[in-house]
Amino acid sequence: MVSLDIPGFGEVRIRHLVSDFTGTLSEDGKLCEGVRERLLSLSESLEIHILTADTFGTARAELEGINCRVYILSGSRHDRQKEAYVNELGPEQVFAMGNGKNDRLMLERARIGVAVCLREGCAVDAIRASDILVKSTVDALELLINPKRLKATLRF
Numbered sequence: 343m344v345s346l347d348i349p350g351f352g353e354v355r356i357r358h359l360v361s362d363f364t365g366t367l368s369e370d371g372k373l374c375e376g377v378r379e380r381l382l383s384l385s386e387s388l389e390i391h392i393l394t395a396d397t398f399g400t401a402r403a404e405l406e407g408i409n410c411r412v413y414i415l416s417g418s419r420h421d422r423q424k425e426a427y428v429n430e431l432g433p434e435q436v437f438a439m440g441n442g443k444n445d446r447l448m449l450e451r452a453r454i455g456v457a458v459c460l461r462e463g464c465a466v467d468a469i470r471a472s473d474i475l476v477k478s479t480v481d482a483l484e485l486l487i488n489p490k491r492l493k494a495t496l497r498f
Contacts, residue, residue: 343387344437346489350498354453358431359384359486362424362440363394363401363412365462367479371398374460378408380483385409388486391431393424393448424448439482446471454492456482 344356390410394401425447438452443465449455450471457464457472476482485491
């Protein structure tokens with residue numbers, strides 16, 4: 343668990359990392375450099391959940407060996423499916439990461455929502471729904487590894 347008190351933002355007790363895969367943890371179906379090591383480290387203190395439409399069909403293989411739950415979305419309204427998943431976990435305990443329009447509801451519901459802008463870009467709706475915008479997946483994961491960065495960014 344990651345715990346801290348952020349002045350003006352409140353008490354934060356994160357138990358779950360919920361992330362999109364394509365365009366957030368990966369580019370063109372391959373995990374971004376440095377992500378595997380950070381996910382392995384974070385899996386010792388957090389439950390990791392990957393929610394993805396798996397555009398390239400590589401999510402399970404790329405995440406092999408990492409203690410995480412991979413949920414492949416099907417059908418339509420992936421935005422609602424992701425939101426429901428976060429609601430089931432208890433949104434006040436969730437740190438969510440995403441970049442797509444279909445991530446906006448989970449980013450908004452999570453205690454802390456982080457928009458990740460890689461080469462694929464980031465939907466404006468995802469940015470608006472987030473608490474923080476970062477330029478890399480490593481930067482997003484480092485917020486949990488070094489939580490004082492969250493405090494510095496979110497305090498008011």
